[in-house]
Amino acid sequence: MALNGKIAVVTGAAMGIGKAITEILVQNGAKVVLLDVNETAGKALMETLNKQHGQDRTLFVSCNVESEQQIKAAFQKTVETFGGTDILCNNAGILNENEWEKTVSVNLLAVIRVTYLALEHMSKLTGGRGGVIVNTASLAGIGPLPSCPVYTATKHGVIGFTRALAAASTMSGYGIRFNAICPGFAQTDLLSNMNNKLGRFSHLADATTQMVEKLGILNVSEVAAPVLELVTDESKNGEAFMIFPKAKQYVTFPKVSSSG
Ligand SMILES: NC(=O)c1ccc[n+]([C@@H]2O[C@H](COP(=O)([O-])OP(=O)(O)OC[C@H]3O[C@@H](n4cnc5c(N)ncnc54)[C@H](O)[C@@H]3O)[C@@H](O)[C@H]2O)c1
């Protein structure tokens, strides 16, 4: 998929990995709608990118992905401003084992909610142009993190949801590809703030820090590049793309079949 003229919606676009995804999509020709609850950072990024690339290249819309009404309004604003949606990056996410219901709400329920509302705009069965949806999971969606089991569960859920929808899309004719990125530790506020978000598992903070030291820390541009690969390579559907410092690898999942 060439990105010139394509319209992307990125959630959690104002900071961190979402900001890097937004930047690489704009740099490669897409127009991007930035959705975030952080209005200050979101508007600042919009203004910076529009100054660099042209006044009609990005739009910030204040949107809490937990709100059906706000998501609907954001997609409507996208249609009114740019004419439709070709690319969706479900990136918004939090880590908070204290407020674990909110973690489930943002990291998994909202990915489902935004995806289902996006289908109404993107699916060829409902007048859309098709396209691609990239969900931000995590290596914690592949291997469990003992210090944050609910976060781990949400990321496992994102991967399962992504793979199931990829198959459903092919079988149904949506014309939409679904893929997930599984980054390792990346230098963002989420990682910086992790130690006071572990709740009843705070005693495992040191073990997690040791894991960070062992796996290393990505910069956010190392996460954005694989997103561009999944968006532009039209052969990719149902993939989980693991991202390590200086290495990337597609997950090979076991086949489920009766051994009898
Ligand atoms: N940082 C890492 O080590 C790492 C690794 C793998 C995956 N991830 C995932 O990457 C994604 C982005 O995380 P990050 O590390 O960039 O964190 P971050 O905190 O730097 O950025 C998250 C962004 O999402 C926004 N956001 C949070 N809740 C929202 C909501 N309800 N509605 C709309 N926007 C909301 C925040 O305002 C912020 O701009 C998350 O899904 C996270 O789980 C992070």
Ligand SMILES: CCCCC[C@H](O)CC\C=C/C=C/C=C/[C@@H](O)[C@@H](O)CCCC(=O)O
């Ligand atoms: C508190 C974590 C904050 C960042 C969460 C992000 O989503 C990044 C998660 C990055 C990596 C997760 C790796 C999980 C690995 C475990 O499953 C385990 O296999 C690692 C064992 C490492 C070791 O050999 O000691």
